[in-house]
Amino acid sequence: MPNQLTRRLALLDDDAHRALLAEGLRGIERETLRVDPQGLLARTAHPRQLGSALTHPQITTDYAEALLEFITPAEHDIGLTLHKLDAIHRYAYTKLGDEMLWSESMPCELPGEDAIEIANYGTSNIGMLKHVYRRGLALRYGKAMQCIAGIHYNYSLPEKLWQLLLASEGIAEERRRGLRDFQSESYIALIRNFRRYSWLLMYLFGASPALSKGFLRGRQHKLDTLSDDTLYLPYATSLRMSDLGYQNDAQSGLTPHENSLESYVTTLMDAVNRPYAPYQELGTKKDGEWIQLSTNVLQIENEYYSTIRPKRVIRTGERPIQALCKRGVQYIEVRCLDVDPFEPVGISLETGRFLDAFLLFCALDESPAINVVESAVHARNFARTVKEGRRPGLLLTRGDEEIGLQAWASELIERIRPVAALLDDQHNDGGVHAASLAAQQAKIDNPARTPSARVLDEVRAIGSSSAFGLRQSELHAAYFREGALMPAEMRMFDEMAQASLAEQAAIEQAPGPGFDDFVAAYNSSTLCGD
Numbered sequence: 050m051p052n053q054l055t056r057r058l059a060l061l062d063d064d065a066h067r068a069l070l071a072e073g074l075r076g077i078e079r080e081t082l083r084v085d086p087q088g089l090l091a092r093t094a095h096p097r098q099l100g101s102a103l104t105h106p107q108i109t110t111d112y113a114e115a116l117l118e119f120i121t122p123a124e125h126d127i128g129l130t131l132h133k134l135d136a137i138h139r140y141a142y143t144k145l146g147d148e149m150l151w152s153e154s155m156p157c158e159l160p161g162e163d164a165i166e167i168a169n170y171g172t173s174n175i176g177m178l179k180h181v182y183r184r185g186l187a188l189r190y191g192k193a194m195q196c197i198a199g200i201h202y203n204y205s206l207p208e209k210l211w212q213l214l215l216a217s218e219g220i221a222e223e224r225r226r227g228l229r230d231f232q233s234e235s236y237i238a239l240i241r242n243f244r245r246y247s248w249l250l251m252y253l254f255g256a257s258p259a260l261s262k263g264f265l266r267g268r269q270h271k272l273d274t275l276s277d278d279t280l281y282l283p284y285a286t287s288l289r290m291s292d293l294g295y296q297n298d299a300q301s302g303l304t305p306h307e308n309s310l311e312s313y314v315t316t317l318m319d320a321v322n323r324p325y326a327p328y329q330e331l332g333t334k335k336d337g338e339w340i341q342l343s344t345n346v347l348q349i350e351n352e353y354y355s356t357i358r359p360k361r362v363i364r365t366g367e368r369p370i371q372a373l374c375k376r377g378v379q380y381i382e383v384r385c386l387d388v389d390p391f392e393p394v395g396i397s398l399e400t401g402r403f404l405d406a407f408l409l410f411c412a413l414d415e416s417p418a419i420n421v422v423e424s425a426v427h428a429r430n431f432a433r434t435v436k437e438g439r440r441p442g443l444l445l446t447r448g449d450e451e452i453g454l455q456a457w458a459s460e461l462i463e464r465i466r467p468v469a470a471l472l473d474d475q476h477n478d479g480g481v482h483a484a485s486l487a488a489q490q491a492k493i494d495n496p497a498r499t500p501s502a503r504v505l506d507e508v509r510a511i512g513s514s515s516a517f518g519l520r521q522s523e524l525h526a527a528y529f530r531e532g533a534l535m536p537a538e539m540r541m542f543d544e545m546a547q548a549s550l551a552e553q554a555a556i557e558q559a560p561g562p563g564f565d566d567f568v569a570a571y572n573s574s575t576l577c578g579d
Contacts, residue, residue: 057413058467060217061210062474070475072207074123074380075130075405079395080198081388082151083115088519090159090196091115091148092166098144100546101553103170103179107137107545112183112195114166117141117150123203127401134394140542142529152390152521154289155260155514156196158278162266165192173557174567178342181568185341185348188331193264197289198388200396203360204408205380211235233310233377236359238416239408240307240381243357244427245419246411247385248434248445249458253489254400255286255435256387256500259514265293279514286438286501287387290356290431308418310359314374317353320346321370339564343572356385356431368574383408389500390518393525402485406469413468439496458493462486 051059061067083091095102095110095117102110111118119141121133138150151157159165167183170176186195211232259281260272270293272280282288306312321343328344342348350370361372361379383404388395419427430445434454437443444451469482476482492498497506508517534542561567 052415054410054414054464054468056218057214058471060213061413062471066213067471067475069207069210069213070409070472071125072209074125074203074205075127075401076123076203077119077121077130077134077396078201078203079119079134079388080111080200081117081119081395082113082156082196082198083117083145083148084151084157084519084522086147086149088149088151088157088515088522090157090165092160092164093148094166094169096144097550098546099141100549101171102168103173103176103549104552104556105545105549108141110168111198112168112186113192114168116168116196116198123205127405128398131394131396131398131401134396136534136538136542138394139529139532139534140539142526143534143539149522149526151198151518152388152395152525153514153518154198154257154287154387155518156193156198156264157518158261158263158515159193159196162187162192165196167192171553171557173553173559174561174564175556176553177339177564178568178571181339182342182348182352184339185343186352188341189328191266193266199289199384200386200388202383202386202396202401202404203380204383204404206409206412208232229377233359233373235412236378236381237307237310237313239412240357240359241416241419242411242414243381243383243408244307244424246407246461247356247427248430248438248454249461250383250385250404250407251286251290251431251434252438252454252458252499253403253492254386254389254500255290255438256389256391256504257287257289258282258285258501258505259508260288260293261515268293275508275514276512279508279512281505281508281514282436283505284437284440284443285435286499287385287435289387290385290435292432310373310378313359314370317347317350317370320353321348321350339568342568354384356383358382358384368571371574381408387500390504390521391500393528399485399488402482403489406465406472406482406486409472410465410468414464439499439502455493459490462490462493 061070085091095114099105099108107120109118109120110116119134119137121130121137124130124133141150167180167187170179208228212228214235215228215231259275259279262278262280265280270280272282275281306316323346324344325346328341331340331344333339333341333344347353350368358381359373359378360382361369361376363369363372386396389397389400426446433443433445438454443454445454445457447457466486469486472482473480496502504517508514511517511520562570
């Protein structure tokens with residue numbers, strides 16, 4: 050009997066069904082620090098000309114006031130998504146003056162902690178909630194760690210595709226539960242496969258093998274010294290995703306179970322509601338000022354740092370976990386991608402094509418439940434790859450055997466190949482997905498072609514990670530400044546900016562409870578209800 054992947058590919062390869070693959074959505078969130086002409090962290094406020102960081106749908110800030118986040122609309126084709134991302138960058142550069150966007154995931158040279166400004170969202174209750182949450186992040190993790198940038202890839206398949214799969218193979222119990230539950234559990238199955246194979250993404254796209262020495266703020270480490278201002282590991286692919294990035298004792302034992310949506314939600318809800326003694330000692334206020342939203346393991350569910358998340362578009366006043374509880378999983382968010390410093394927008398079209406094939410493979414392939422032992426193995430494979438992915442002869446664990454990273458990676462490319470072929474048949478544009486697979490196989494055959502190796506070669510040649518980041522930032526700034534937007538695009542972005550400022554003003558003028566009562570109500574809304 051054919052395996053699940055083969056059966057599903059055959060079903061989707063039918064002329065009546067192939068068009069469904071064109072109805073899925075992709076979106077990108079790109080984080081990037083604003084820096085001054087010397088490559089130092091910008092000390093200016095979020096440019097008002099860009100609109101309100103609180104309410105603008107495409108241009109906001111993440112942790113720091115200088116950490117911009119660009120959010121594309123969801124599109125059916127990654128090519129259009131990247132076109133939209135390019136336009137956001139070009140618009141931003143018309144408002145940045147002499148500032149630039151930092152080209153790397155790991156931060157530029159940062160000032161002292163006190164000089165890193167936390168993002169400000171105005172005086173409304175919701176704006177203050179976002180700001181105080183970030184105060185809590187500073188308290189718990191330090192400000193430098195919160196200045197790391199990444200690429201988030203949002204991906205969904207159309208509801209009609211899930212309906213087709215449910216009708217063709219759903220067992221009686223799944224049919225009784227209905228489409229929403231089948232779709233949610235199918236996305237959770239995708240996430241399990243992602244956990245199994247995400248080390249491959251770190252090998253292929255990791256781009257942070259080195260970092261500025263000042264980033265570690267005196268922390269103990271086992272990195273090698275490249276120069277006076279740069280630390281590195283010779284075979285690392287992504288120090289951003291290593292234990293040098295996001296680490297915290299409170300979260301160390303937090304491993305949401307992704308064998309069902311219910312267990313995932315339950316684990317996060319427990320963390321949002323469970324007190325953590327070191328945070329209790331700090332309290333929520335100091336000298337009458339809020340310093341964190343709660344003293345629990347997580348202030349809010351989004352504080353859990355994960356390489357991938359199940360997501361649902363939230364409604365006004367709703368929390369992410371409530372949206373999942375009430376309406377199920379709508380899409381997934383891949384969060385482990387480094388910013389590619391060789392690409393002006395931080396990610397290439399070729400990478401996007403491969404991600405589409407990889408994620409569709411994860412969605413269609415068999416995905417057994419993962420036990421605690423297997424979960425630890427997947428985490429270890431990921432950790433080995435981010436620190437030693439290009440080491441000759443590196444072994445990963447697959448089941449009961451040890452297998453070479455390159456051999457396993459090549460096997461995965463072959464398993465993904467029919468998925469890429471199906472996408473190319475639907476896309477009808479010259480085999481772009483197959484070409485992307487060929488480009489990735491070339492990196493597997495020759496580690497020197499990986500982004501991490503290329504970055505390290507450039508950093509060695511220049512002698513400084515910061516100098517490399519500044520050079521790439523200058524190149525990208527020139528690229529965006531040389532190509533102006535069409536007048537209609539400028540008007541659209543200007544109108545969006547003005548509308549966002551007006552929306553923030555309206556929110557701030559609206560009557561509401563005091564902030565203490567607002568936080569109390571927010572913290573009490575963590576239970577999932579109907």
